[in-house]
Amino acid sequence: MDTADMKLTIGHLYPDLLNLYGDRGNIVCMVKRCLWRGIRAETIEFNMGDRVDFSKLDIVLLGGGSDREQKIVCRELRRIRREFQRYIEDNGVVIAVCGGYQLLGRYYRTKDDIIEGLGLLDIYTEQGDGRLIGNIVLDSEWSDVPVVGFENHGGRTYIGGHKPFGRVLYGAGNDGKSGYEGVVYKNVTGTYLHGPLLPKNAQICDHLIKKALERKYGPVQLKKLDDGMEMAANAYICSRFAGRKRATLV
Amino acid sequence: MRWSLRRISAVWAAKITEKISIHIFRRQGAAWAGKIALKICPSILHELAGQVGRGIFAVCGTNGKTTVNNLLCAAIEAEGYRVVCNHTGSNMLNGIASAFAVCAGLDGNLKADYACIEIDEASAGRVIRHFRPDYMVLTNLFRDQLDRYGEIDTAMKILGRVMRQAPEMKVVVNGDEPLSAFLAMDSGNPCITYGIHDPVRACDPFREIREGRFCRRCGTGLDYHFYHYSQLGDYYCPKCGFQRPGLQFNACNIEFGKELTFTVEDKRIHSAHKGFYNIYNILAAYAALRTAGLGGKHFARVAGSYEPENGRMEEFWIGGVRVMLNLAKNPAGFNQNIDVVMQDENIKDLLIVINDNDQDGRDISWLWDVDFERLKRTATGSVMVSGLRCSDMMLRMKYAGIASEIEADVRKAVKRSVREGCGNLYVLVNYTALYDIRNILRNCR
Numbered sequence: 001m002d003t004a005d006m007k008l009t010i011g012h013l014y015p016d017l018l019n020l021y022g023d024r025g026n027i028v029c030m031v032k033r034c035l036w037r038g039i040r041a042e043t044i045e046f047n048m049g050d051r052v053d054f055s056k057l058d059i060v061l062l063g064g065g066s067d068r069e070q071k072i073v074c075r076e077l078r079r080i081r082r083e084f085q086r087y088i089e090d091n092g093v094v095i096a097v098c099g100g101y102q103l104l105g106r107y108y109r110t111k112d113d114i115i116e117g118l119g120l121l122d123i124y125t126e127q128g129d130g131r132l133i134g135n136i137v138l139d140s141e142w143s144d145v146p147v148v149g150f151e152n153h154g155g156r157t158y159i160g161g162h163k164p165f166g167r168v169l170y171g172a173g174n175d176g177k178s179g180y181e182g183v184v185y186k187n188v189t190g191t192y193l194h195g196p197l198l199p200k201n202a203q204i205c206d207h208l209i210k211k212a213l214e215r216k217y218g219p220v221q222l223k224k225l226d227d228g229m230e231m232a233a234n235a236y237i238c239s240r241f242a243g244r245k246r247a248t249l250v
Numbered sequence: 251m252r253w254s255l256r257r258i259s260a261v262w263a264a265k266i267t268e269k270i271s272i273h274i275f276r277r278q279g280a281a282w283a284g285k286i287a288l289k290i291c292p293s294i295l296h297e298l299a300g301q302v303g304r305g306i307f308a309v310c311g312t313n314g315k316t317t318v319n320n321l322l323c324a325a326i327e328a329e330g331y332r333v334v335c336n337h338t339g340s341n342m343l344n345g346i347a348s349a350f351a352v353c354a355g356l357d358g359n360l361k362a363d364y365a366c367i368e369i370d371e372a373s374a375g376r377v378i379r380h381f382r383p384d385y386m387v388l389t390n391l392f393r394d395q396l397d398r399y400g401e402i403d404t405a406m407k408i409l410g411r412v413m414r415q416a417p418e419m420k421v422v423v424n425g426d427e428p429l430s431a432f433l434a435m436d437s438g439n440p441c442i443t444y445g446i447h448d449p450v451r452a453c454d455p456f457r458e459i460r461e462g463r464f465c466r467r468c469g470t471g472l473d474y475h476f477y478h479y480s481q482l483g484d485y486y487c488p489k490c491g492f493q494r495p496g497l498q499f500n501a502c503n504i505e506f507g508k509e510l511t512f513t514v515e516d517k518r519i520h521s522a523h524k525g526f527y528n529i530y531n532i533l534a535a536y537a538a539l540r541t542a543g544l545g546g547k548h549f550a551r552v553a554g555s556y557e558p559e560n561g562r563m564e565e566f567w568i569g570g571v572r573v574m575l576n577l578a579k580n581p582a583g584f585n586q587n588i589d590v591v592m593q594d595e596n597i598k599d600l601l602i603v604i605n606d607n608d609q610d611g612r613d614i615s616w617l618w619d620v621d622f623e624r625l626k627r628t629a630t631g632s633v634m635v636s637g638l639r640c641s642d643m644m645l646r647m648k649y650a651g652i653a654s655e656i657e658a659d660v661r662k663a664v665k666r667s668v669r670e671g672c673g674n675l676y677v678l679v680n681y682t683a684l685y686d687i688r689n690i691l692r693n694c695r
Binding site for chain 2: 016017019020021022023024025028029032048066067068069072133134135150152194195196199200229230232233236
C-alpha cells in the first residue's frame, strides 16, 4: 500500500497540564516526519474533561508536568484506565515521557504522599534523595545511533522484569543505579528523556510512526528522509557527553 | 554614622577586587567582590542596607527584572536622590553585597537614599536574612531554567516565604499575571497592582504555553475574558471567585506606532522600545516609584529617553548596520522577542545564539516551547544560528519550516551576520552568550 493514502491520528493527552519539557516538539516531529512522506497526520489535543476515544487514535503522547499537575491528570486518567489498557494490549503506540512515564506504573511514592498510578505496567516509582538532572545518552536497540536527551526527575523508577528502553552510556537513567533507562512494553515506550526526545532521535520517531502504521495497514516501508541535521544534533551530544562518567547528583 | 574597621576593610577589598576583576572577568567580577566583602565582614550587607535613608526596593520575577530595576533607579535619581543599584544584573547574594560595598565611601559608610536591588528568585530567601526591603516589585512568573530553579512552584514557595518574613513590605505586583497576583494577595502584605485593564491590539494571537492554568486558591481551571500574552490577561476563577484584582496603575490609550505610547495616571509615556512586555516594565517601575510616595514628575522624560543596556533591546550601529541585541532565555521572553521582530516591518536578519552553560540552564528543551513558526510570516533576509547548541537550534528551525545557516563560532557568526546581512539585524541570545556578544558588538562599533 502506498503511504500516500495513509493517515495517522496522534492523541496528545492533557497538553495544558503536561507540557513542561518541550513535549510539543515530539508532536511536531511526528507530524512533520509523516507529512514529509506524504502520510497525513492529525493531532487531537485532549484537555481535562474531554472524552478520549482510543479507537480513533494511532499514537498517544503523554508528557511531563509538575507534581501538582501530574496528580490532577492522574485523577482524570483513572476514569479512562480500562480503555487505555485495552488500547495498549491491542498494540496501540504510546510514548510517555517523564511524569507520563511514571503515571503508567502502579504508584509514585514521594516523601509524604503516595500518588496512585494507572497500573498499566507493572512498574513503580519512588522519590529518591535529590533529583537526577543532566544530559543523557543511551544505547537502544531501536536506533543505530545512541539515543540522546535530557533527564530531570526526582523519582526512581523500578521496571522489574520489563524490558528497558535503553542502556545508559552517560547519565543516570531509571534509578541512577541499574544502568538502564525507560521501559518498553508492546508498543508502549516510557522514558525520562526529554529535550524533546524525538527530533534528535529521528529513528525512534520513525519507529513509532512505523509501528502505528503497521498496526493499521500491515507491513510498511518508510521512505528515507534527509536526516543530516537530526544526526548532527545527535552526534554533538554523543561526542560531548558519552564516554564520560555519570551525571552529577543534584 | 558608625565606624567599623572590619567594614572599612571589606569595602576597600570589594572596591579593589571589582576594579581588577571586572576588566578581566566582566560580570563575575561583581560577584567576587561581594564574596570577599562578605567573607571579611559577614554583616556588611545588613549594616550598609541599614544606612539606606529612605527605602529599599527588591525587584523579583522571571522576566524584566533588570530593565525594571535600572529604570526605577534612573527615575528615582531624576527626582534628585542617591540610589544604590545592582545595575549589571548580578542578582545573587554576592552580587548584591558587591553593589552595596562598591557604592560605599572609603570610610565604609553608605550615603544613599534608596536602594534598587534586583534579586534572583532562588536567592531571595538568602538575601532577606541580611535586610528587609520596604518594597518588592514582582513582575511575573514563567517557567525558566527548570534544571536550575525547578518548577514555578519552587519559586513561588520561596517568594511567598520572603513576603511573610517581611509582613510590612509593600508588594507592587503585576495584576494581569495570575500567579504573581495570587502570591501577593495571599501573602497578607500590603499590595499595589499594575496592569493593562482593556484588551489591546497586539500581535496576532498564537498558541502559547500558559502557566498557572489552575486557580491557585481552589484548583479549578481559570477562565479569561481576554489574554494579553502567555497567562497575562483578565482572568477569573468560575468557582471560588479569585480574579484579576483592580488595577491601581493602569496603562490605557496604548498605541504601537513609530514608538510605543500609553497613558498611566496623568502621564503620557513614549518609548522607542515597542515590545508589549515593555509596557509592563515601564508600569512596574512607575508603580514602584509612586508607591514610595515619589511624584514621578520626571518619569515620562526618563522612560522616554531610557536606553536599555546589558543587552536588553540594546541598539548598536556598526558601519550603517543597525543591530538590536536582546536577551531571550525562556519561552515567554523569547515569544515576546519574536513579537518585537515581527513588529518591525522592514526586512531583517536574525541571529540566534543558544548556549547551555550552567547559568543558561543546561536543559534547552524549552526551545521547542517557543513559537518560532510565527517567523515564517515576517520578512527575513537570513537566519543564522550559533552558540554551543547551534545544531539543536538549527533543528528547531527545520521543524518550524525555516531555513537557517549554522556557524558555531559566535564571533564569526556575529561578523558574518553584520557584514553579509541586509543592514537590520536582530540578535537573540540566551544568558552566557549575551556578555560575549555585547563585547564583540562593542568592539565592532
